[in-house]
Amino acid sequence: MATRKTGDDLTNVIFTVTRDIMAAEGYQAVTFARIARESGTSRTVLYRRWSSPFALMTEAIQAKAHEVQGTLVDADFNTGSLRGDLIAMLTRYKHSADIMGRTYNRAILGEVSKEDNQDVTTFLAQLKQSNLFIMERILSKAQLNGEINNTTTDLVKLMPFELLRYRFLISDEPITDDFIAEVVDEIVLPAIMQQQPHP
Numbered sequence: 001m002a003t004r005k006t007g008d009d010l011t012n013v014i015f016t017v018t019r020d021i022m023a024a025e026g027y028q029a030v031t032f033a034r035i036a037r038e039s040g041t042s043r044t045v046l047y048r049r050w051s052s053p054f055a056l057m058t059e060a061i062q063a064k065a066h067e068v069q070g071t072l073v074d075a076d077f078n079t080g081s082l083r084g085d086l087i088a089m090l091t092r093y094k095h096s097a098d099i100m101g102r103t104y105n106r107a108i109l110g111e112v113s114k115e116d117n118q119d120v121t122t123f124l125a126q127l128k129q130s131n132l133f134i135m136e137r138i139l140s141k142a143q144l145n146g147e148i149n150n151t152t153t154d155l156v157k158l159m160p161f162e163l164l165r166y167r168f169l170i171s172d173e174p175i176t177d178d179f180i181a182e183v184v185d186e187i188v189l190p191a192i193m194q195q196q197p198h199p
């Protein structure tokens with residue numbers, strides 16, 4: 001008789017099953033009933049921990065990304081220049097998006113269109129705050145290095161992330177190293193410098 005998994009072992013199985021279903025059949029196939037059956041647990045266990053399949057899927061995908069390369073928030077970008085740090089950060093961001101995959105990222109778009117989806121609202125709010133934190137840390141380092149005098153508005157801080165998300169989710173064009181450099185050189189850096197005091 002098989003031993004029922006509990007704790008971290010069960011969580012890992014649930015996460016793996018969730019990612020496998022999504023990869024093979026898409027987001028619509030990710031249901032608590034299906035995950036419970038294939039994980040060898042009950043829907044009650046899932047409902048007790050996650051408010052929706054989307055919330056479970058988000059945690060499962062993030063766990064995989066963290067396992068592969070850690071969290072973007074914890075990464076230390078220290079190339080010696082503001083430009084280098086921005087390019088390094090966006091390159092890492094692109095790798096995280098690749099790990100999460102288009103299926104998951106487009107599931108977010110689908111959920112955003114639904115009314116009163118608290119899970120997506122919470123996720124997007126957390127994403128915004130983490131993006132702002134990452135940029136503020138990079139800009140603070142540039143201030144200490146004497147490259148800039150002031151931080152920027154939130155609009156400018158969020159701009160690089162929004163541009164890459166649009167490219168990844170909407171345009172279907174690849175995010176290349178050249179594209180990242182163009183975003184930094186032609187859009188982000190000029191916007192940052194525009195908000196610095198001029199003599």
